[in-house]
Amino acid sequence: MTEQKLTRRRLMAITGAGAATAAGMTAFGIVPTANAGGDATTDSNSRPLADAVLAAFRRHRIVAIGDIHEQQEHHDALQTLLLDPRLPGVVNDIVVEFGNALYQPTMDRFVAGHAVEDRDLRLVWRNTTQSPVSTWDAPMYEQFFRTVRATNRPLPEPKKIRVLLGDPPIDWTRVTTRDDLLPFQDRDGHLVSVAKRQVVDKGRRALICYGSRHVMHGGDPVAQIEQMTGQRLYVILAGSHPRLATHPRRTVIPAKGTWLASADSGEFNYLPGECGVPFGEIADALLYLGQAAEQTRSLWNPAIYLDPPYWTELQRRKAINGSPIDLERAYRQEQSVVWPTPPPNDC
Template identity: 45%
Template sequence: MTTNQNSVPPRVGARLSRRGLIGASLAGIGAVGGLGDTARAASTGSGHAEYTASTAGLSTLADTVFDALERHRLVALGKVHGLREHHDALVSVLTDPRLPDLVDDIVIEGGNARFQPVADRFVAGQAVAAAELRPLWRDSTNSPLATGDEPIYEDFIRILRAVNWRRPNNRQVRLLLGDSPIDWSATTTPDQVLALRNGRDAFAASLIQREVLKKGRRALICYGAGHVTHRAPVAQPPSQTAAQRSSQPSSPAPDGLVSLIEQRTGRRVFSVVTLVPLADDPGGLAARLAAYPRGVVIPTAGTWLGAFDAGNVFPIVAPGPSGRPVNVDCGVPLGALVDAGFYPGRPEDLTMSRPNPAIYLDPVYWAELQRRNGLQGGMFDLSTPSRYARPELRP
């Protein structure tokens, strides 16, 4: 789950014991909208997104990415966390022969930048022990809410290593870890965690400026969908006077990674988000998408998708004019926020990646998750199965 770091804190699940977590992982508790643990692959049998070029103006995710990189230095892909179909489509991008010629760097959200030297060695093909590699995703600022233990995240890094293995050193793709460099062993107060967590997007924007743009490189940015939207102005009721508007608290669209990059550099980022309807599907997105073959990318420029209410796609919450939380994207056309949407398939056919339950039999790791939770005031309840179950899909 992605939340804006300058607005409300992440939603918190109920308590989960280690035994409860293992049981939840085995049973696949918490799948939503028909999401299950067993992937139902397309008729290709490969598990990758099926694509039928039956509709003019549509393309695969790989074709969209590489076409955009001919015109933009940065392309951002907004995911639904844990969604296997997004990962499958992303694998098609990683393994495309065009990748090394058009992508210099891949920036990921759930990687602790403190371990950048480890990531550099690993994706370059050097020997790295599993115990040294795991902190890349386990030690993020979002732990213990999110640990990155779903297998698709390690799989992504290993696939990039395999892609680089076939390339000479000067043609390899670098993996950039975009999460703030938190040292959990030296972190003892909630304020320490919050400061780094709230600065994640600003840290990543500086990283991309320094390591990508200033070096004349091109990058693929892989983040939660809420981080990759363009900044959009907030509509004010037309009946209000300027004096009335200025006297009320504002509810600006939260600044995510892409909007920060664009504000700081003036450089446009091409942004694609994975489209999964919210709970109860306000706006009827699922019905509109059902007419398309799964695995296609739909542009927002000049299409119904561009005019679709973004509030029915992104549940981004911030204080409104009354001071109460509101969805700041309600009434904003989706085309003002993103350039295209990737359709992974019908909600009832989508699947989630789940952690291996054996992970939580490790007493050292489990104790550390409990410590991190405790130093933040026990804000995450770790005693019932809904802790690791996602009650709804949110980008």
């Protein structure tokens, strides 16, 4: 299939620019306000997530958004991006961490609009290399796939967005010992392989939705992808800072030209930064979702784990990989959706 060339003129028409962007922000009720630190530069350069991502694709073939696992507000923001009617005109593929590549044919059928039984679809996120520590049974992950399917439904085949499953293709039915897990431990390497084979080699454009630590600048996956494409990967990481307390939620603030460039990344909440490392060294922009006390978790229904075959399989996997996780407490007991309060940072 031949991909339609994305010229600068066409992309500008899709994404909008200048006054159109400002008008769009007003239409969404997002009006820049002075933040606690009085950083006018930060406010004037911020924009809604969809506008920021589409603008980034003017200069980059691949854009990455660091995922905050189980954070509801993060995936609420992603929903607004997935439902933006401009996205299919710019993005060919979305690479996700929360899906086993063994089931790529299943996902291809599903997001294309074909009938896929729920029992088959669940295998995509339940059978990753991270099980049983992470089952990805939180409803926001299934909703992500269903939203892409809904976005694709009215589109002609060449315009449909493909979801690429980035977790190594482990087949748990063939895993009986810890040694059987060894070929699937290089998860970052598999991400790079998927990006090369399915995106770069085919001349396509991709959005990567992966855990923040996997897509930070300075890490091997980003460095390898940049070497393949010959251009910088545009990285957006979610986080909060006291100076942003009155800043509009769900907006993206660029690091370049703002105080974020030199801000200590260890001072941000729900951002896996490190003390002494400037934010501008690990990301190109910050997605602000609100302060840490405002965040909530997307949690699975404990009744899921009353299914005997599934529960037995999780216990089997725990025994194989020697995980210390308490399955009963982690999955079968009700938990609070309140986001855990982070300890004070001594940066």
